[in-house]
Amino acid sequence: TLANLIDYxxxxxxxxxDVNPGKQGRYIPGTGHPIVAPDSLxxxxxxxxxxxxxxxxxxxxxxxxxxxxxxxxxxWSGV
Numbered sequence: 001t002l003a004n005l006i007d008y009x010x011x012x013x014x015x016x017x018d019v020n021p022g023k024q025g026r027y028i029p030g031t032g033h034p035i036v037a038p039d040s041l042x043x044x045x046x047x048x049x050x051x052x053x054x055x056x057x058x059x060x061x062x063x064x065x066x067x068x069x070x071x072x073x074x075x076w077s078g079v
Contacts, residue, residue: 002052002076003033014044019063038063041071048072 007013008031015036016028024037036044051057051073064071 001028001031002050003028004030007031007033014046015040017041017049038069039067041069046071048074050074050076052076 001016003013003016010031010033013033015034017038018024018035019038021037023035026035027033028035041049047070049071051060054075054077057073057075060073064073
């Protein structure tokens with residue numbers, strides 16, 4: 001994962017977000033980054049998130065908007 005490649009000591013990335021409830025509450029192997037639900041982002045103080053697949057940009061923006069979550073999505077494909 002990106003977390004394993006650039007943040008092996010968990011200094012840069014707070015968490016990994018996944019809408020799949022089966023993955024939430026688990027951790028990324030190797031780094032131990034927690035996998036959380038989108039609605040936990042405000043409590044964690046997350047202000048921006050890296051969007052790994054731009055095909056889901058509109059879906060993710062709609063999900064965040066409907067939940068009233070103000071998080072900037074950064075498109076990984078454009079970095």
